[in-house]
């Protein structure tokens with residue numbers, strides 16, 4: 161199979177990789193770039209575990225073909241922390257025990273980041289809708305919602 | 319599968335004409351799950367999103383033009399568009415999660431040809447036109463002429479939709495879309511109902527359009543309900559006639575989301591409610607806005 165050469169900016173770094181055209185962006189990130197933060201849950205866009213930001217918009221990387229990433233700017237969960245300092249969302253998820261097994265967490269963090277970037281002071285209802293594309297089978301969601309509220313509060317305080 | 323992203327409509331149509339096994343896509347939110355479910359892969363995947371007209375949202379004095387591959391999030395985020403067509407904007411905003419709406423398009427929602435596609439009733443009642451490109455140029459179809467059955471469209475293999483044209487909402491007019499699903503988010507419609515009305519100066523209904531999703535092999539118009547509404551002020555007896563006509567027109571499937579009897583009943587209820595919301599909106603749009 162011929163492989164296509166893709167140039168992107170991932171987590172602030174210009175990144176090039178080779179991929180087969182039918183490969184999902186999720187698999188290219190995991191297998192070619194070595195970023196295994198985004199997870200495959202369902203592979204059909206229902207669970208959100210593969211959520212990343214592409215040009216600042218949250219998307220399921222399992223539903224994108226890898227060549228579509230050419231020329232885009234991508235943020236994955238690996239790019240959330242700022243040189244070793246956890247992002248407030250990460251910190252609040254940790255402190256609030258907003259995860260158990262952790263498979264869904266990278267996706268929740270990215271969807272929550274997308275929400276807070278455009279709405280720094282969301283209501284609980286807005287948070288629940290913004291995270292409706294992310295499934296968690298451990299926490300029952302409440303701790304996740306509270307962690308996002310906590311992080312929003314902290315980020316507004318800064 | 320080979321991936322191509324043409325930068326013009328002409329380039330795309332010639333790629334499609336040259337390759338018998340090519341498929342266009344926009345957000346791929348239907349295409350990828352279908353491939354994963356085992357649908358035969360095309361040789362060529364034609365990404366429409368690098369063609370400028372396909373990803374754009376603009377308006378002039380008479381109409382709005384929505385590129386067929388424009389992410390539906392652009393529609394719900396655009397205040398002017400959502401003010402002009404609140405029902406169509408609501409329908410677009412019901413498609414999946416934020417992750418999906420940052421990718422899903424009206425062209426994909428229509429051409430995937432699911433009977434349950436949420437934007438389609440709202441497009442139908444608004445008289446939306448599809449501008450279709452093919453090897454010999456473009457033609458314009460009413461949206462209601464595009465889907466012919468589940469998974470089937472009237473487009474040729476080397477044709478695709480470039481953009482949708484929507485005439486501005488007339489004065490004293492309004493649209494609405496309601497959907498019933500067993501949960502609050504992220505499910506397929508049990509029934510969807512789109513309505514649009516135009517009121518006469520005396521407040522009675524001058525024009526009415528009603529379309530239902532998920533109750534027949536394609537989205538259907540309900541002419542008997544539309545006729546019942548015209549000339550009335552949507553009093554209770556008229557609304558009962560609307561509900562009865564909507565239930566009667568349904569030819570739904572039985573599945574885990576709802577039985578035939580349940581779908582028919584819900585179709586009537588949603589039809590009535592959608593008409594009432596459209597009327598309320600029409601009353602608020604008195605010609606100056």
Ligand SMILES: Cc1cc2nc3c(=O)[nH]c(=O)nc-3n(C[C@H](O)[C@H](O)[C@H](O)COP(=O)(O)OP(=O)(O)OC[C@H]3O[C@@H](n4cnc5c(N)ncnc54)[C@H](O)[C@@H]3O)c2cc1C
Nearest residue numbers: 205344345346347348349414423425426427429435436479
């Ligand atoms: C998790 C999830 C939730 C969903 N929820 C909903 C929902 O609530 N309501 C709903 O209605 N849908 C829902 N969908 C289905 C899907 O997201 C929508 O139908 C969406 O609008 C498809 O748009 P797309 O751009 O992704 O289409 P694509 O997958 O890119 O294309 C779909 C089909 O249309 C064809 N096509 C695409 N663009 C064109 C064009 N311009 N001209 C001709 N043919 C074209 C393609 O060849 C393909 O056959 C959901 C999907 C997922 C994965």
